[in-house]
Amino acid sequence: MNTIDNKALVQRIHDELDKGNGQVFVDSLADDASWKLEGSTAWSRTYRGKKAIREELLNPLFAQFAGPYVSKTERIIAEGDRVVVLFSGDVPTKAGKRYNNRYCYVYRLEGGKVKELTEYFDTALVQEALQAPSATVAAHAG
Template identity: 60%
Template sequence: MSTTSIHADTTHANRQRLQNIMAELDKGNGKPFVEAMADDFCWTIPGGTPWSRTYRGKQAVISELLQPLYAQFATPYISTTRSIMADGDKVAVEFDGKVTTKTGKAYNNRYCYIFRMEGGQMKELMEYLDTALVMAALEAPSSPALAA
């Protein structure tokens, strides 16, 4: 099998994997997303927000990012995938997310996730989003307002 053929097969498999995961997320099912994270998964949010940093390890992503984030939501999170592009082990996913926070703020953001896949699992994620909206709509992860 040629290198070109292997690259094309990897590209197709990774695109299909993320397409299936995002289709489930668009239905409100986040379980396949979490299950696809490698144990050493790294999720990076660039910028200067209280949420901006690299979360290292699947458990840290869940406990330090996803749980505190979803604790702020008053309504179900709705995602709508716009496009998916893949090249080898890299997959880019553009999607919209809509939710209302417990403080009554609309948090309707557009995202571009750049994944690095390995063996069918998500190894790395770089998340691009509107950081000004993060600052306007979300409380800091350790905010006392979340405990109320």
């Protein structure tokens, strides 16, 4: 795939995210994809593999939300296999906090799939608005 194809794929992903549909994003992940969350929060690490991304990142994260997650894509820039997206998101949490973060995603695509994703975000907001992923998993296990 070339720059135009890669940008179109990511545009389609974010068009759907902006409508509250995350399935296109999940479907676009390669089975061996990695997603790195920068920073030093309880969430910050590299999640390796589509299964780990779903079970260790997405499920615990979305379990904390009291409503649908709404994003707003601002800009998409592409060069070769890299696509950069600037966007924001907003959702109330079940704990009564507002999770209205701003993001910069750096995608690396391979064969029409998301192979690597690096996420830059407001880490102070994460610490303030979200429980640690292990606390979320433990709460749902009992």
